[in-house]
Amino acid sequence: MKRGFTLIELMIVVVIVGILVAIAYPSYTNHIARARRADGQSSLMDLASRLERYYSENNTYQTATIGGGGATEVLPSATSADGWYQLAITNQTAGSYAISATPLNAQATYDTRCQTLTYTSLGVKGITAGPSGAPTGVVTDCW
Numbered sequence: 001m002k003r004g005f006t007l008i009e010l011m012i013v014v015v016i017v018g019i020l021v022a023i024a025y026p027s028y029t030n031h032i033a034r035a036r037r038a039d040g041q042s043s044l045m046d047l048a049s050r051l052e053r054y055y056s057e058n059n060t061y062q063t064a065t066i067g068g069g070g071a072t073e074v075l076p077s078a079t080s081a082d083g084w085y086q087l088a089i090t091n092q093t094a095g096s097y098a099i100s101a102t103p104l105n106a107q108a109t110y111d112t113r114c115q116t117l118t119y120t121s122l123g124v125k126g127i128t129a130g131p132s133g134a135p136t137g138v139v140t141d142c143w
Contacts, residue, residue, distance in 0.1 A: 113137035
């Protein structure tokens with residue numbers, strides 16, 4: 001009596017494994033992108049908090065800088081805590097600001113749903129185009 005698997009049985013197993021991988025991989029990359037997005041969100045909120053503190057001390061947002069050194073620096077580096085986002089003050093006046101977190105490296109490739117996260121002095125959260133183009137998601141999915 002011979003023991004073992006036939007070629008047909010092995011091919012069926014390979015097809016089943018292929019189907020499972022095809023279903024699991026997009027879910028996995030989406031989960032990783034969402035986990036990394038938390039780095040951008042928390043870094044933006046930290047920057048907003050620092051800008052508010054700067055305003056309370058200087059009565060203006062206009063002169064605040066990121067990574068510039070000196071008395072006007074609100075954040076020592078423009079890179080987020082885990083390194084997945086580049087932070088920027090995109091618009092600032094004496095009484096308002098707009099900040100953004102643009103994805104870097106693998107996050108720019110995998111997070112096509114949200115791309116660049118934005119936040120304003122009025123507390124408005126948003127998304128806008130980033131390195132991979134226009135976002136495919138909506139703000140409520142990204143924040």
